[in-house]
Amino acid sequence: MYERSIELFNQAVADEMSAVHQYMYFHFHCGDQGYDLLSGLFLRTAIEEMNHVELCAERILFLKGEVEMVASKAVQKILDVEKMLELAGQMEQGSIRDYNIWANECSANADSASRKVFEALVADEERHFDQYDTEMENIRKFGEQYLALQSIERSKNLGAGAGAAI
Numbered sequence: 001m002y003e004r005s006i007e008l009f010n011q012a013v014a015d016e017m018s019a020v021h022q023y024m025y026f027h028f029h030c031g032d033q034g035y036d037l038l039s040g041l042f043l044r045t046a047i048e049e050m051n052h053v054e055l056c057a058e059r060i061l062f063l064k065g066e067v068e069m070v071a072s073k074a075v076q077k078i079l080d081v082e083k084m085l086e087l088a089g090q091m092e093q094g095s096i097r098d099y100n101i102w103a104n105e106c107s108a109n110a111d112s113a114s115r116k117v118f119e120a121l122v123a124d125e126e127r128h129f130d131q132y133d134t135e136m137e138n139i140r141k142f143g144e145q146y147l148a149l150q151s152i153e154r155s156k157n158l159g160a161g162a163g164a165a166i
Contacts, residue, residue, distance in 0.1 A: 002063040002064070002065070002109075002111060002114075003065075004105065004106075004109055005059075005063055005106050005109065005111045005114045006060050006063050006065030006066075008102045008105065008106065008114075008118075009056045009057075009059050009060045009063075009065070009114070009117075010056075010060065010065070010067065010068045011072070011098075012052070012056045012098075012099070012102070012118075012121070013053055013056045013057060013060070013067060013068065013069065014068065014070055014071060014072035015072050015094075015095060015098070016049045016050075016052045016053045016056065017053060017069065017070070017071040017072070018071040018072045018073040018075075018091075019045075019046070019049040019091055019095070020046050020049045020050050020053070021071055021075050022073075022075050022076065022087070022088075022091065023042045023043070023045050023046035023049065023088070024042070024043070024046045025075045025077070026038075026039075026042040026078070026084045026088070027039050027040075027042035027043040027046060029079055029084075030042060030081065030084070033079075033081070034150065035081060035147055035150045036150060037150050038081060038084075038085075038135065038150065041131060041132075041135065042084075042088075045088075045128050045131070048124060048128070052121055052124065055117060055120075055121070056117070059113075059114060059117050063114075081139070081147060082136070082139055085132050085135050085136045085139070086136070088128075088132045089129055089132045089133055089136065092125050092126075092128045092129035092132060093129060095121070095122075095125040096122055096125045096126055096129065099118045099119075099121045099122045099125065100118075100122055102118045103115045103116075103118035103119050103122065106118060
């Protein structure tokens, strides 16, 4: 009865696993470039995406399905911050679109609990998109100075002994 819901949740697991890997890659490289604020944003989002994997896996198991722990895409090796944010925004928009469709599909298949899970995921993904969109707006508005300020702030904190992670 719940085969389609299990299939949709496994696709969500695969997409969320890809997001975790991509955002951790961005986290590492933003940190390496001295952009601690963006690095922290990517880290926090990756952790939230891990929680999404767990939520989907729990629902799959409740429905007596098997959790497929395979990422849907390979990590894209992007080092340019604007391109990172563009890809992150596209990924979030894709998730928002998919989860809305899947919520409706679960509802049409008399699985309202799965619908609610997908609806909750939509709200989180919309917040993630908004955060990435805001960062893109800041870069457009302030240009390279926005990124330079993050790097300078890191240097000041390290010089003052605040000990930002290296």
